[in-house]
Amino acid sequence: MTGEKGDGSKKPEGETIDVNEVLNDTNYNEWKQEMTNFLLAKNKMGLIDGTIKKPEKELATHTTWVRADAMVKGWLTTTMEKEIRTSIRYANTSSEIWKDLGERFEKEGAPRAYELKQLLNVTRQGGMSVSNYYTKLRSLWDEIQVVLPMPRCVCDGCECAIGKQLSQVREKERPYEFLMGLDDKFSVIRTQVLAMKPTPSLAATYHLVAEDEQQRAITGGAQRPGPEASAFQANYGETKLLSKRRPREGGVFQDNWIP
Secondary structure, three states: OOOEOOOOOEOOOOOOOOOOOOEOOOOHHHHHHHHHHHHHHOOOHHHHHOOOOOOOOOOOHHHHHHHHHHHHHHHHHHOEOHHHHHHOOOOOOHHHHHHHHHHHHOOOHHHHHHHHHHHHHHOOOOOOOHHHHHHHHHHHHHHHHHHOOOOOOOOOOOOOOHHHHHHHHHHHHHHHHHHHOOOHHHHHHHHHHHHOOOOOOHHHHHHHHHHHHHHHHHHOOOOOOOHHHHHHHHHHHHHHHHOOOEEOHHHOEEOOOOO
16 A cells, blocks of 8 residues: 555655555454564564563663654554544554554454354355355455464474364365355366365365366356266166167067157
8 A cells, every 4th residue: 555545644755555455444354464464574563462572761772662663653554544543543552553453343253253154154156257256255264264263282292283183174164165155057067076085175176166167168158068977868878768669578679669
């Protein structure tokens, strides 16, 4: 974000804030994630979370710390709406601003988790492209990860890797969630993917469905039958041919007999 602030005032010369979200009353989680990434990239997260303590005034590093903290305060206030910026005008440090915003906007885990899970269950492709549908799901999955983070083992010297195992379980659920919401025209490729052993990863599943979508665009919507569909048609054809042959004594059939 460069140029002017939301209220028309200009940012300091040379300042560049690579954050797409401007904080408002409804997007705190998204803003926090982007701002965290930006501060980590600038090596300033320690000022926000308090790990870089303010030096005593007598120390030579005091002025440097104050200047760095003032810069971070400017970054924070630049990326929020005017009404919110006004409410934290008198905060002494960037850490105070960060804490205040968290207490004000961070929703309780359970209500927000319920809301996100509900959205995930009802999200359907609904005519969107496969790419847009996947992006919508990915946004929900990412926010669920923020609201319901995977637990981590805190035992000394523990090697159970429970967090990694739980993360793998969640990753295995996502291909099913993706496939469930696809439009009916993808029913054949969905059946084929579910029949694969082992079940493909989310990335592989997306690739297969996107490839099917591309093939439809090339052929004008027609779909080539997959292996299962072809086998079904072949068996059905044999059954239909036998039904047209009249049985005789001794197991001999008469061709072209129509009952």
